[in-house]
Amino acid sequence: MDGRKIAVGLMLAIPTIVLLALPLYNRTTPVLFGLPFFYWFQGLWLFIAAALYVAAALVLNRIDRE
Amino acid sequence: MITTVTVAVFVVLFAIFTALGFGGSRWRKGNLSELGQWALAGRTLGPYLAWFLVGADLYTAYTFISVPSALFGVGSVYMFATPYVMATFAVAMVTMVTLWKMSRDKGYITGVDYVRDNFNSRTLAILIAITGIVAELPYIALQIVGMRSVLIVMLAPYFGGTGVAGVSETALIISFVILAAFTFWSGLRGAALTAIMKDIIILATVVVVVIAVPLSIPGGFAYAFKQAAATAPTIFHKNIAYATLPATLGPAYISLFILSALQLYFYPHSINGVLSAKNVKSVRMSTAFLPLYGVGLFLLTLFGVLVYAVPEALKMVGTNGSLVVPAVIASTMPDWFTGLAFLGIFIGGLVPAAIMAIAQANLLTRNVIKEIKPNLTKEGETRLVKWASVIFKFLALAFVFVVSPTYAISLQLFGGILIAQTLPALMIGLYHKSLNKNGLIAGWAVGILSGIYFIEVANKFGQINTSLMQSPFGLLYISATSLILNLVIVYAWTYIAKAVSRPKIVLPAQQA
Numbered sequence: 001m002d003g004r005k006i007a008v009g010l011m012l013a014i015p016t017i018v019l020l021a022l023p024l025y026n027r028t029t030p031v032l033f034g035l036p037f038f039y040w041f042q043g044l045w046l047f048i049a050a051a052l053y054v055a056a057a058l059v060l061n062r063i064d065r066e
Numbered sequence: 067m068i069t070t071v072t073v074a075v076f077v078v079l080f081a082i083f084t085a086l087g088f089g090g091s092r093w094r095k096g097n098l099s100e101l102g103q104w105a106l107a108g109r110t111l112g113p114y115l116a117w118f119l120v121g122a123d124l125y126t127a128y129t130f131i132s133v134p135s136a137l138f139g140v141g142s143v144y145m146f147a148t149p150y151v152m153a154t155f156a157v158a159m160v161t162m163v164t165l166w167k168m169s170r171d172k173g174y175i176t177g178v179d180y181v182r183d184n185f186n187s188r189t190l191a192i193l194i195a196i197t198g199i200v201a202e203l204p205y206i207a208l209q210i211v212g213m214r215s216v217l218i219v220m221l222a223p224y225f226g227g228t229g230v231a232g233v234s235e236t237a238l239i240i241s242f243v244i245l246a247a248f249t250f251w252s253g254l255r256g257a258a259l260t261a262i263m264k265d266i267i268i269l270a271t272v273v274v275v276v277i278a279v280p281l282s283i284p285g286g287f288a289y290a291f292k293q294a295a296a297t298a299p300t301i302f303h304k305n306i307a308y309a310t311l312p313a314t315l316g317p318a319y320i321s322l323f324i325l326s327a328l329q330l331y332f333y334p335h336s337i338n339g340v341l342s343a344k345n346v347k348s349v350r351m352s353t354a355f356l357p358l359y360g361v362g363l364f365l366l367t368l369f370g371v372l373v374y375a376v377p378e379a380l381k382m383v384g385t386n387g388s389l390v391v392p393a394v395i396a397s398t399m400p401d402w403f404t405g406l407a408f409l410g411i412f413i414g415g416l417v418p419a420a421i422m423a424i425a426q427a428n429l430l431t432r433n434v435i436k437e438i439k440p441n442l443t444k445e446g447e448t449r450l451v452k453w454a455s456v457i458f459k460f461l462a463l464a465f466v467f468v469v470s471p472t473y474a475i476s477l478q479l480f481g482g483i484l485i486a487q488t489l490p491a492l493m494i495g496l497y498h499k500s501l502n503k504n505g506l507i508a509g510w511a512v513g514i515l516s517g518i519y520f521i522e523v524a525n526k527f528g529q530i531n532t533s534l535m536q537s538p539f540g541l542l543y544i545s546a547t548s549l550i551l552n553l554v555i556v557y558a559w560t561y562i563a564k565a566v567s568r569p570k571i572v573l574p575a576q577q578a
Contacts, residue, residue: 012156012159012160013156015152015153015156015357016149016152016153016156016324016327019149019152019153019323020320020324022311022316022319022320026310026311026313026316027310028309028310031288033286033287034285034286034287034288034289034290034291035287035291035368036291036309036310038142038145038309038310038311039145039364039368042145042148042149042152042364043148043361043364043365045149045152046148046151046152046357046358046360046361046364047357047358047361049152049155049156049357050354050355050356050357050358053155053156053159053353053354053355053357054351054354054355056159056354057159057350057351057353057354060159060163060350061347061350061351064346064347
């Protein structure tokens, strides 16, 4: 299988895989802006996910062009 | 603060909005083939501006009302909405692009067109279409609950003595009449023309509210979480976990987040929006950016806890969680801005409800009625679509009463259980085209029936306030259980049918 497609798959799957690992972030500390870790960690992943998805979209658009 | 200014701002902006919507239907003759033009902006504007506007569609009554309400009334498990929106865009980037490419080659307009063509089964196509139509009903009901919540908070000061019941009923009637009139006369064309105004007002509301409100509360989130832990038992007469997720709710959290992510793009209104896009690359790119819009949803969810730090708002809310966001806004923001924000939330329910109703009507004519009665005239079709959308709205209204407003999110989750049962044909079928059509029908039937049965049992055959069921793994979103049953049937059937139909040696005598 094309190495680029595997990379795309990973970029799309990583945010979901990380948030499936509930025990990783289901705790109150460290607190940020008064928010328990459980909350701000998930909020933070929205930004990381957007970055990864955009990278994936760039690669996919290039694959489509070829 | 709610003053006459608040109401005046709301009314004037709504008048402008309505004028745009109704004017639109006269300005150019409506073209029903453009029904799916949900992402209107995406076609005519550049990709960045398109992203900016399309993202506003994420903000419906689900975001503004139901999720914060559920966090307030049930606790941290409803934080699942954040990972859900994050994951759903990854799903869309893969599945919607596949569906889009197939549709371009074969001329599909709805997802059901694909099912009809690929599995060559009229029965299956009609069942999937009807499922989509019915699943939109509770989602529309959720939007009506949202519109009502805004009106309740805004009108409460004017009703004084007559009490909550009077306000609530008046608000519901107003919401419903406006919604029905709006869809009947201006349809999606009206919704599309008002889209830019709607998007700008909604985005302004979200940005200002999620930043200004937390900052205006002394002690901020830290104080709110402390107050929530202390005050919740006095309101709900039980402890509610806010700071973290109780370990027993892990399976519920995971199943809600994953299943919701799989379901969202397979609602008829979402599929139609994607299929109407002209360029798959811009769809893919703008979808990739969308998790950033989830930040607004994430912060709005937190209002379910933030409300505990605003005593005035907490008093307005009482036990009706659906009032959380409007009440917090009214208690912390200046009167004119409250009017603007209320309008944003109101049309944030109105426009999606209209779009959903039209997607239903479209599906009904194209994939159900025309299958049965292929010689329908153009005029007959248009008339049918219009009236169907009105009738569907009355059916949606009925759903408003089967759920208590605090748990309105269960309406969307109930619709989701139904949508999940179409995934084997609509989503898995995209990649595994040789699934057996009779197996898909049987799986669908088992999925739907078990889903309805489980939800009735979970709610003791009363008001639908939860969509979670007991299982050996702890509480699970019913959608997961029913989809698994569905898939077991589909795959078992497919493999057995294949084994049975293997070419046998046929004796010459039998051939005659």
